[in-house]
Amino acid sequence: MHKTSKKCVGLIVCIGVLLFLHHVWCPGSSSEVDIRPRQGGTIKELLDGKIRDITGSYNDITYHIKEDVACRLAQNTCVCLADKETFKLPFSNLLNPHVWANNFDVAFLESHPDPEGVKRHRAQEYSSFQSRSFSPADLLIVAEANSPLQYPTQGVEVRPLKTIIIPGLGLKEETKSSHTVSLTAKLGTFDVAATVDSVSVKGDGEMHMILSSPLLSALNRQLQFVTYRNTVFHPKTADTVEFATKGHQSFFTIKVGHGTIPRLYNSGYQREYNISALVTIATKTFLRYDKLKDLIDSIRQYYPTVTIVIADDNEHPQPVTGPHIEHYIMPFGKGWFAGRNLAVSQVTTKYVLWADDDFIFTANTKLEKMVDILEKTTLDLVGGAVREVTGYTTTYLHTISVEEGGEEGDCLHIRNGYHHVVKGFPNCVVADAVINFFMVRTDKVQQVGFNPRLARSAHLEFFIDALGSLHIGSCSDIIINHASKIHLPWGQTDDQKAYKKFRYSSSSANGNIINEIFYFKNRFKCMTSP
Structure with missing residues (x-):
């Protein structure tokens, strides 16, 4: 009887531990929220009436x-008219400059092979832009x-x-x-x-x-x-x-x-997503050309024509060539976020996918799924999951909140978890920070940017800067593999030893920079985090 009681108590304790771990690692609401873009709906119709x-x-x-x-009232029928030609006196253009006009609809469409198609595509993109930028306020x-x-x-x-x-x-x-x-x-x-x-x-x-x-x-x-x-x-x-x-x-x-100027991307009118026209893959490399080659090879296996932009701050850069590859050399050791800024600044497609140089694409790295959720919802950024060599997969989900703190500064609170499930995408949730593998709207990530002072290690700092600017989600069924980080001391190459030195030796100095950024730039007085 005594042994039976012990077994019961042990079972209860195990169940309790499992429930606790589930609460810690899987916090968030199980409810679904519809975040599809919309323009007013019934409330707008009522107010218009x-x-x-x-x-x-x-x-x-x-x-x-x-x-x-x-x-003086707006007529919604604007035209661009040039000044009529008149008799010109010497220096008259300095006193009263002549106004010229350029009609883009004529200049662009008359030379386009499919003018009606591009007009339809522009109208579709503008309608999507209006829906996304609409606010009930x-x-x-x-x-x-x-x-x-x-x-x-x-x-x-x-x-x-x-x-x-x-x-x-x-x-x-x-x-x-x-x-x-x-x-x-x-x-x-x-x-x-x-x-x-x-x-x-x-x-x-x-x-x-x-x-x-x-x-x-x-x-x-x-x-x-x-x-x-x-x-x-x-x-x-x-x-x-x-x-x-x-x-x-x-x-x-x-x-x-001024009204918001649209930033539309002419990716061509397609019934299905043309990933090569919609997405650029960006990465930053340093002392890991072997890993970078594996990444490129894996991308080409599934997306042979997608452009890859590489920011490289190696002291002795090696050529990285091939079709649809753009390789940009930076000053030596310029750093992690500076490289991100450079890579993202060169992207001309609607979306940019960020992947570390030691990631590997697989059959589960479906960029089409990422594009689909970004096209059909108000999300600006969607992350995926990273699978380690051990088989463990993580999405690294966090919620971020800022509590007002008076004259001394505000309080930053970071917690594991997410806010809610995305309706229509059962494997996707909304959070404030995600894993270091994500697709984002190019114009939105360029607006937020990456603090170039964060040279060696940084991640959450970007998402803290993006709080209130980016609507962020994550999908657990879009998976990229992570190359092994296990290197036996006697089997490490010179590059691996040098990388480890640069990556970790200045952690205290990097920590001081982060403290300064949070205290002064972001005006935080403290932070809580698990």
């Missing part, structure tokens, strides 16, 4: 177009009158030094002898694109404008034509507008800034 109801009111009230203001929302002022709470934007109609302005109050509202801005002026009879407008063309009328309906019709013109050039700011009536005051913001 409400805006139509607002703007459609008072249609029976006549108005008169104010041409000098209305002509950009939707126009109007706070219907409670105060009794009605005004937009978000979604109003103007280009620098341009003019827009302010949507959603209104006054909802009981009928009285006179109704008055005022608008005040700091970075622009107000005007009206059309005038309404029986409405008085004072201060048009100024930063403070007053509108009044004995007829509430006429005043509300006039408010539908109020314009805002940005007059202070600042490409990324916002003007806080005061909208007031007697006894009530409200504020709303108008964003001032």
Whole structure:
């Protein structure tokens, strides 16, 4: 009986240990989250309907177009016109430079073998870009009158030094002898694109404008034509507008800034993914030409025409040649992240796959799967799994959070695990940091960059810099092999000994740099991590 009790206790302890290890190594939510790109959906339709109801009111009230203001409004029909040729006087171009125009649609398409195909491909890429860059915070929302002022709470934007109609302005109050509202801005002026009879407008063309009328309906019709013109050039700011009536005051913001310029990649219109046109493989090598050769050979076995970009900071570089290989020589010992910056800077495809020089492609290293999830979701970066020679496979998943800490700096918290499973991709999860084998949107990784001061060892530092900029995932069924790191002391080559010396001898100096970067550059006062 005593032995049976011991066995039961032992079994319970074993089960407890297994459950604990499962919790430690497999944290995260098992729920699926849909992260496919979308543009508004039912909420946007509802808000658009409400805006139509607002703007459609008072249609029976006549108005008169104010041409000098209305002509400044965006027409969505831009054209590029060159100045007409005139008689030229000496030095006239210095005083009044001649404006030229170049129509890209004509210049590019007329020489293209498939102009309709490239137009379709560009439209597809732009639609994908719009879907990915959409944010519910950009939707126009109007706070219907409670105060009794009605005004937009978000979604109003103007280009620098341009003019827009302010949507959603209104006054909802009981009928009285006179109704008055005022608008005040700091970075622009107000005007009206059309005038309404029986409405008085004072201060048009100024930063403070007053509108009044004995007829509430006429005043509300006039408010539908109020314009805002940005007059202070600042490409990324916002003007806080005061909208007031007697006894009530409200504020709303108008964003001032340039629109996001699309960065589309002309990879050709294909029914299936053309990996060679979509992906570049980048790596950094140092004292491991034997490993680099194995990597290249393995890539060519599965992707014979994909471009490979190599950053090389060896003291005595060896030639690395072959079809679709770009070999860039760096100053000796420039370092790990500097090499990443160089390699990524030369990529011209939509995606770049990062692989260490001692990785080996296998039949499970399916780049098509990585492209598929990046094309169909809002993820910017997707990692895979690395299989060691022992057979152990890891995805190295982490979550990262920053807790505000006051004047002394913030607190950085890193934990093992992930946030949730990606709907439609059961082997993929969303995390904040992944293994050192990942595919990423080229323009996004170039925006984040790699700190070149981190020369010998670094990994999480990139993902910390990317927090808030990159949406990151990982798929456990996309696997790359890791060459063996086991070298017996008496069997090490001179290059292997030199690599070990460079890789590990300056760990304390590298640690000091990391402490400085976290403390000063990132303004952290501390970090917690398992």
